[in-house]
Amino acid sequence: MSFLKFDSLRKEFGDFVAVHDMSLSVERGEFISLLGPSGCGKTTTLQMVAGLLSPTSGKVILDGKDITNTPPNKRGLGIVFQSYALFPHMSALDNVAFGLEMRGVGKAERLERAHNALNQVKLGQFVDRFPKDMSGGQRQRVALARALVIEPPVLLLDEPLSNLDAKLREDMRIELRLLQQDLGVTTILVTHDQEEALSMSDRIVVMQQGDVSQVAAPLDLYERPLNSFVSDFVGKTNILQGKVTDKNVVSVNQIAVSVNTEAHVVGADVALSIRPEKFTMSSDNAGLPVRVKASIFMGASWLYSVESDMGELLVTQPNTGSAGFARGDSAYLAWEEGALTVFGGVQA
Numbered sequence: 001m002s003f004l005k006f007d008s009l010r011k012e013f014g015d016f017v018a019v020h021d022m023s024l025s026v027e028r029g030e031f032i033s034l035l036g037p038s039g040c041g042k043t044t045t046l047q048m049v050a051g052l053l054s055p056t057s058g059k060v061i062l063d064g065k066d067i068t069n070t071p072p073n074k075r076g077l078g079i080v081f082q083s084y085a086l087f088p089h090m091s092a093l094d095n096v097a098f099g100l101e102m103r104g105v106g107k108a109e110r111l112e113r114a115h116n117a118l119n120q121v122k123l124g125q126f127v128d129r130f131p132k133d134m135s136g137g138q139r140q141r142v143a144l145a146r147a148l149v150i151e152p153p154v155l156l157l158d159e160p161l162s163n164l165d166a167k168l169r170e171d172m173r174i175e176l177r178l179l180q181q182d183l184g185v186t187t188i189l190v191t192h193d194q195e196e197a198l199s200m201s202d203r204i205v206v207m208q209q210g211d212v213s214q215v216a217a218p219l220d221l222y223e224r225p226l227n228s229f230v231s232d233f234v235g236k237t238n239i240l241q242g243k244v245t246d247k248n249v250v251s252v253n254q255i256a257v258s259v260n261t262e263a264h265v266v267g268a269d270v271a272l273s274i275r276p277e278k279f280t281m282s283s284d285n286a287g288l289p290v291r292v293k294a295s296i297f298m299g300a301s302w303l304y305s306v307e308s309d310m311g312e313l314l315v316t317q318p319n320t321g322s323a324g325f326a327r328g329d330s331a332y333l334a335w336e337e338g339a340l341t342v343f344g345g346v347q348a
């Protein structure tokens, strides 16, 4: 039996449906990300789990118990907000110990547990610091320690890393994921950052306008997106419009492209998706001729924008230590048939 269950969760604000009958089963210890563009209903969903919003209909079941109408403070869940929401007049230690005090834990025990939680997030030397004297990353860790100290059955994270600078955010992703795995705490993260979701989650729930577009493990989501929205939102991709002209052939701007179209109807309009890194770009006179419009060195890779008879394409190639293609160069693109995903054109 799943540990946390959303059972047809729905939230309406007046006539507007922010979350449409969402169902999801989360296993104990799983790290789930709710990923989607601004306004798709991620935070609304998280707040229904936290008890900060009441669903219009549907249920939240935790460990077999219906908690839909349980007040937030009785759910015992750990929550970290983007804004951290620390008490400014309290030290890091007191901020972390506060939740235990509210739960009637005696002073000696709560100080010990707060110390341990701050050690877990590597803030052991900062217990007496006040939030104003800490960096954004340190405050974020205090907020995390405060959520973890109560040993919650579920940790809810609402864009907790988005106020941190890029380098720190990347470091914190790894740290947070390792800590979550070590503690085995079931976690739900709200994020609009696909890299964050891909790098931290066991499974990702992609949301679009209050609906679930796809639920899958990061690699499956990236390699086998169900539709062009997911393909475009998760990672970079090239989307090309075409028409199925024959069994296993899609015509894109009159160029015949071989694809696996067994499930597709000849004559149907379809979209093709191919990720930039699936191309091999070379000077060998084979494949699709292209002209390099922009060449950008990214360190680990080269990013190219190229013009071709199929349209403009984004291409990434690993940096192998030698010079890449330059603006204005001619080159050729090759790819494997399996690198192309076809959307649409399936008979109902």
Ligand SMILES: Nc1ncnc2c1ncn2[C@@H]1O[C@H](COP(=O)(O)OP(=O)(O)OP(=O)(O)O)[C@@H](O)[C@H]1O
Pocket: 013, 016, 018, 036, 037, 038, 039, 040, 041, 042, 043, 044, 045, 192
């Ligand atoms: N109290 C409210 N009254 C009316 N509409 C609301 C209310 N709260 C949220 N909404 C609407 O519900 C939709 C979903 O909002 P939500 O905050 O869940 O989106 P989100 O995916 O978390 O977006 P973001 O990434 O920008 O935080 C939005 O269109 C929002 O305007």
